[in-house]
Amino acid sequence: xxxxxxxxxxxxxxxxxxxxxxxxxxxxxxxxxxxxxxxxxxxxxxxxxxxxxxxxxxxxxxxxxxxxxxxxxxxxxxxxxxxxxxxxxxxxxxxxxxxxxxxxxxxxxxxxxxxxxxxxxxxxxxxxxxxxxxxxxxxxxxxxxxxxxxxxxxxxxxxxxxxxxxxxxxxxxxxxxxxxxxxxxxxxxxxxxxxxxxxxxxxxxxxxxxxxxxxxxxxxxxxxxxxxxxxxxxxxxxxxxxx
Amino acid sequence: xxxxxxxxxxxxxxxxxxxxxxxxxxxxxxxxxxxxxxxxxxxxxxxxxxxxxxxxxxxxxxxxxxxxxxxxxxxxxxxxxxxxxxxxxxxxxxxxxxxxxxxxxxxxxxxxxxxxxxxxxxxxxxxxxxxxxxxxxxxxxxxxxxxxxxxxxxxxxxxxxxxxxxxxxxxxxxxxxxxxxxxxxxxxxxxxxxxxxxxxxxxxxxxxxxxxxxxxxxxxxxxxxxxxxxxxxxxxxxxxxxxxxxxxxxx
Numbered sequence: 455x456x457x458x459x460x461x462x463x464x465x466x467x468x469x470x471x472x473x474x475x476x477x478x479x480x481x482x483x484x485x486x487x488x489x490x491x492x493x494x495x496x497x498x499x500x501x502x503x504x505x506x507x508x509x510x511x512x513x514x515x516x517x518x519x520x521x522x523x524x525x526x527x528x529x530x531x532x533x534x535x536x537x538x539x540x541x542x543x544x545x546x547x548x549x550x551x552x553x554x555x556x557x558x559x560x561x562x563x564x565x566x567x568x569x570x571x572x573x574x575x576x577x578x579x580x581x582x583x584x585x586x587x588x589x590x591x592x593x594x595x596x597x598x599x600x601x602x603x604x605x606x607x608x609x610x611x612x613x614x615x616x617x618x619x620x621x622x623x624x625x626x627x628x629x630x631x632x633x634x635x636x637x638x639x640x641x642x643x644x645x646x647x648x649x650x651x652x653x654x655x656x657x658x659x660x661x662x663x664x665x666x667x668x669x670x671x672x673x674x675x676x677x678x679x680x681x682x683x684x685x686x687x688x689x690x691x692x693x694x695x696x697x
Numbered sequence: 698x699x700x701x702x703x704x705x706x707x708x709x710x711x712x713x714x715x716x717x718x719x720x721x722x723x724x725x726x727x728x729x730x731x732x733x734x735x736x737x738x739x740x741x742x743x744x745x746x747x748x749x750x751x752x753x754x755x756x757x758x759x760x761x762x763x764x765x766x767x768x769x770x771x772x773x774x775x776x777x778x779x780x781x782x783x784x785x786x787x788x789x790x791x792x793x794x795x796x797x798x799x800x801x802x803x804x805x806x807x808x809x810x811x812x813x814x815x816x817x818x819x820x821x822x823x824x825x826x827x828x829x830x831x832x833x834x835x836x837x838x839x840x841x842x843x844x845x846x847x848x849x850x851x852x853x854x855x856x857x858x859x860x861x862x863x864x865x866x867x868x869x870x871x872x873x874x875x876x877x878x879x880x881x882x883x884x885x886x887x888x889x890x891x892x893x894x895x896x897x898x899x900x901x902x903x904x905x906x907x908x909x910x911x912x913x914x915x916x917x918x919x920x921x922x923x924x925x926x927x928x929x930x931x932x933x934x935x936x937x938x939x940x941x942x943x944x945x946x947x948x
Binding site for chain 1: 744745746747767768770771773775777779781782783784785786794795797798799800842882906
C-alpha cells in the first residue's frame with residue numbers, strides 16, 4: 455500500500471510541478487469548448503450537453519495519449535525506473551499508481567469543464583441525470599484510453615512512438631463504431647461480424663451510457679478494457695524494464 | 698549477510714555474469730573491480746532485484762532475491778550507476794517520496810532527513826530542483842536516497858564517479874564511518890579508492906571472478922601497485938582463457 459500511495463502522490467504532483475498539466479488543461483479546455491460551440495451548442499436550443507459529449511471521443515483520441523505517453527517511456531529513458539523498482543515497490547503497485555494518477559488528472563480536466571453544465575442549467579432546465587451519466591461515460595472512456603496509452607508507453611522507450619501507437623489504437627477503437635465505417639463494412643461483411651465490430655468499439659458503449667442508461671454490459675466493457683491493457687502493461691514492463 | 702550462489706545472467710549471446718559466487722559479512726567493505734563491461738553493474742542489479750538472474754540465486758539479510766524481492770529491497774540501500782532521480786522534483790520532495798515508498802513517517806521521517814541531509818552535505822540545495830544540480834550534488838542526493846532508511850546492506854555502483862577530489866574524499870569518509878556497522882559492496886574503477894576504503898577486493902572480468910582477496914594481500918603477493926596488478930590480472934587471465942579455448946577447439 456505504501457508503494458502504491460507513494461507512486462500515486464508523486465505522479466500527480468509531477469503533472470503540476472512541470473508545465474505539462476497547465477499546457478494540457480488549457481489546450482483541452484479550449485478545444486472542448488470550441489468543438490462544442492462549433493457543433494451548435496446554442497443553435498440546437500436544447501438544454502442538454504450532447505454537443506459536448508459527442509465530440510469528446512475525437513478529442514480524447516489525441517489528448518489522452520499525450521498524458522499517457524510519458525508514463526513509462528520517460529522512466530525508462532531517464533533510468534529512474536531502476537530507482538523506482540529497487541525501492542520496496544512491486545510492479546503492480548507502480549503500474550496502478552501511475553495509471554490512477556493519470557486517471558485522476560483526467561478527472562480534474564473533466565471537472566474543469568464545469569462552466570458548460572452550469573451554462574446549460576442557467577439557460578434551461580436540463581436532465582441532470584443525463585449530464586451525470588455523460589460525465590461517467592467520458593471518465594470511463596478516458597480511463598480506457600489511458601490504459602491503452604500506458605501499455606504503449608511501456609512498449610517503447612521513445613515517447614513519440616508511444617504516442618503514435620496509442621493514437622492509432624484508440625482511433626481504431628473509436629472509428630470502428632462510426633456509422634460510416636459500419637455502413638462500409640456491411641457492404642461486404644456478414645451482419646454478425648459487423649455487429650461484433652460495432653460492439654467492440656468505444657462509440658457504441660459510450661453512446662449508450664450517454665443516453666442515461668448505465669448498463670452492466672457497457673460498464674463491463676470499459677472495466678475489462680482497462681484491466682486487460684493495464685495487465686498487459688505490467689507484463690511488458692517486467693520483461694523490458696532493464697533493456 | 699550477502700550470500701551469492703552461482704549467479705548467472707546473459708543478454709542474448711553475451712554472458713554478462715557467469716556463475717559468480719561470494720559472500721560478504723557485516724563490517725566488510727567489498728570492492729568490486731573490473732574493466733568496463735565486466736558484469737559488475739549487472740551483478741549489482743541482480744542483487745538489488747532489478748534484474749532476474751537466469752540461474753543461481755542470492756540472499757540478502759536472509760531473504761532470497763528471487764522469492765522475496767520486496768523484503769530484500771527493504772533492507773537494502775542501492776545507488777545505481779548514474780544516480781537516477783526525478784529531475785523536476787526538489788531534493789526535499791524527492792527524499793519525501795523515498796520516505797513514502799519506504800514507509801518512513803512522522804517523527805521517524807524528520808529524524809531520518811535531519812540526519813541524512815547534513816551527512817551527505819546537501820543542505821544548501823535542499824529546495825532546488827534536482828535537474829538544476831551539478832553532477833556531484835546529484836550523486837550525493839542519490840547517496841542520501843540510498844542511506845535514508847539506515848539499511849543494513851549497501852550496494853553502491855560507482856559512488857564517486859564524476860565527483861571532484863574533495864567530494865570523493867568526503868564520500869570515502871562517509872563510507873569508512875559506516876563500514877563497521879554495515880555490509881557494503883561498491884564497484885569502482887579507481888584503485889586508490891579500493892586501498893582507501895575496501896577490506897576486500899574482488900576482481901571480475903568477462904562475468905567471472907578472477908581474484909577474491911584483500912588489497913594488502915594482493916600487494917604483497919604481486920609486489921606491485923594495485924594498478925599494475927589489475928592490469929596484469931585482467932589482461933593476462935583473459936588472454937590465457939582465450940588460449941585455452943582455442944587449444945580445446947583445436948583438439
